[in-house]
Amino acid sequence: MKFDYLITGAGIAGCVLAERLASQLNKKVIVIDKREHIGGNCYDYYNSAGVLIHKYGPHYFRTNLKHVFDYLSNFTDWHYVYYRVKAMVDGKLLPIPINLDTVNELYGYDFSSNELKKFFKINMVRVDEIKNSEEAIVSKIGRELFEKIYKAYTLKQWGVEPKELDVSVCERIPVRTNRDDRYFTDKYQAMPKYGYHKMFENMLKHPNVHIMLKTNYKEIKDDIRCKKHIYTGPIDEYFDYIYGRLPYRSLRFEHETLDVEFYQPVSQVNYPYDYDFTRVVESKHITGQKHHKTTIIREYPSDEGEPYYPVPAAKSRTIYERYRRKAERLKDVHFIGRLAEYKYLNMDQVVDRALRLFEALHVMEDDGKLNVFPGVSDGY
Ligand code: FAD
Ligand code: UDP
Numbered sequence: 012m013k014f015d016y017l018i019t020g021a022g023i024a025g026c027v028l029a030e031r032l033a034s035q036l037n038k039k040v041i042v043i044d045k046r047e048h049i050g051g052n053c054y055d056y057y058n059s060a061g062v063l064i065h066k067y068g069p070h071y072f073r074t075n076l077k078h079v080f081d082y083l084s085n086f087t088d089w090h091y092v093y094y095r096v097k098a099m100v101d102g103k104l105l106p107i108p109i110n111l112d113t114v115n116e117l118y119g120y121d122f123s124s125n126e127l128k129k130f131f132k133i134n135m136v137r138v139d140e141i142k143n144s145e146e147a148i149v150s151k152i153g154r155e156l157f158e159k160i161y162k163a164y165t166l167k168q169w170g171v172e173p174k175e176l177d178v179s180v181c182e183r184i185p186v187r188t189n190r191d192d193r194y195f196t197d198k199y200q201a202m203p204k205y206g207y208h209k210m211f212e213n214m215l216k217h218p219n220v221h222i223m224l225k226t227n228y229k230e231i232k233d234d235i236r237c238k239k240h241i242y243t244g245p246i247d248e249y250f251d252y253i254y255g256r257l258p259y260r261s262l263r264f265e266h267e268t269l270d271v272e273f274y275q276p277v278s279q280v281n282y283p284y285d286y287d288f289t290r291v292v293e294s295k296h297i298t299g300q301k302h303h304k305t306t307i308i309r310e311y312p313s314d315e316g317e318p319y320y321p322v323p324a325a326k327s328r329t330i331y332e333r334y335r336r337k338a339e340r341l342k343d344v345h346f347i348g349r350l351a352e353y354k355y356l357n358m359d360q361v362v363d364r365a366l367r368l369f370e371a372l373h374v375m376e377d378d379g380k381l382n383v384f385p386g387v388s389d390g391y
Contacts, residue, residue, distance in 0.1 A: 020243030022051020024348035027365035033219035062306040073197040074359030087210040089201035094194040098281040110187040144173035144181035163284035177323040243348035259318030
C-alpha cells in the first residue's frame with residue numbers, strides 16, 4: 012500500500028491530523044504507534060473489575076477554545092462535569108486550588124474574601140522580577156502556604172525545587188479569594204461520554220486511515236515510503252540525541268481496586284509532603300460510571316520510565332531550541348504535540364495546534380509552501 016502521510020504516534024495530535032487529512036483532503040494516511048493501543052497518554056480502558064480508568068494519569072478535558080470543543084464533539088457526546096481536587100495538609104482535607112475555605116479550614120479562621128486578600132498582602136514576599144515557580148507563589152500568598160502546599164509536592168513531582176522551574180509550572184494552579192472549588196474555570200469542562208478510547212476510535216474510523224500498533228518508527232523508517240511525515244514522539248529521540256537527552260519526568264502508577272463504591276470524596280487527593288506518591292486518583296468521580304467497586308491509582312514520580320512531562324526550565328529550553336532549529340530545516344517532516352514540541356501542553360492546546368498544522372498543510376498542498384509552523388512562539 013502507498014500512503015501520502017506517515018503519522019508517528021496515535022495520541023491526540025496524531026488522531027486529529029489523521030482524521031483531518033483523510034476526511035478533508037482525501038489523503039491516504041498510515042498511523043503507527045509503539046504502544047498496543049491508540050489514544051497516547053489520554054488512553055482509558057475498563058480494567059478487570061469493569062471500572063473505567065485512565066491508564067496514564069487523570070485526564071480532565073477542559074477548554075476555552077470553542078472550535079476545539081466543537082471539533083471533538085463530532086466524535087463524542089459529553090458527560091458534563093466539574094473537576095474537584097483536595098490536598099491533605101496537616102491532617103486536613105482542603106480544597107485545591109487555594110481558596111477562602113482552604114485558608115479558613117487550615118488555620119481555623121473565619122475570614123471574608125476581603126480579609127483573605129489582606130492576609131495574602133501581609134504575608135506575600137515582595138519580588139521585583141518573578142523568575143521562577145517559587146517566586147511566582149511566594150509573591151502571591153507568602154512563604155508558609157507555599158511550603159505547605161507547593162514546595163514539597165513540586166520537589167516530589169519534578170525532582171527539583173520550585174525555584175529551578177519556570178514560573179508557568181506552579182502558576183498552572185490559580186489562587187482564589189472566593190469559595191469556587193472547581194479545579195478549572197474553563198467554559199467547556201466535560202469528559203467524552205463513552206471514554207477517550209471510543210472518541211479516538213471514531214476519529215480514526217475512515218477508509219483512508221491505516222493503523223499499525225506495536226510499531227516503533229525507528230524500526231520501520233527505512234521500509235516505509237511516504238511523501239510526508241508527522242512526528243509526535245520525543246524530538247531528541249528522533250535525532251538520535253545528537254545534542255544530548257532532554258530531561259523528562261515520568262510516573263509509576265499503582266492501581267488498587269476496592270470493594271466500595273467510592274474511596275475518597277473527589278477525583279483527586281494530593282499529598283504534598285506525606286508519602287512518596289503525589290496524588291491518589293479515583294476516576295469514577297469524573298467518568299460518571301456507576302459501579303459497586305472502585306479503582307484508585309497512586310502516582311509515584313520518577314526520572315525513569317515513559318517520558319510523560321517535558322521539564323519547563325532554562326537548561327532544557329536551550330537544548331530543545333537546538334533540536335527545534337534542526338527540525339525546522341526538514342521540509343517534509345512536521346513535529347507536533349507535547350513530546351515533539353517539548354511543551355507542557357494540555358489536550359485542548361494540542362488539538363488546537365494540530366488543527367492549525369492541518370490548515371497550514373492544506374495551504375501547502377495547494378501552493379507548495381508551508382506558511383505556518385505551529386511550534387514557533389505562539390503564546391503557550
Ligand atoms: P502523546 O499522548 O504522548 O502521544 C504520543 C504517541 O507517540 C504515544 O502514543 C507514543 O507511544 C507514540 N510514540 C512515541 N515515540 C514513538 C516511536 N518512536 N514510534 C512509534 N510511536 C511512538 N491534559 C489535559 O488537558 N488535562 C489533563 O487533566 C491532563 N492530565 C495529564 C496527566 C498526566 C499524568 C499526563 C502525563 C498528561 C496529562 N495531560 C492532560 C496532557 C495530555 O496527556 C497531553 O496534552 C496529550 O496526551 C498530548 O498528546 P500528544 O499526541 O502530543 O502526545
Ligand atoms: N502543585 C503543587 N501542589 C498541588 C498541586 C500542584 O505544588 O497541590 C504544583 C506542582 O508543581 C505541579 C504543578 O503545580 O506539578 C501543576 O499542577 P497540575 O495539577 O496542573 O499538574 P499535572 O496535572 O499536569 O500533573
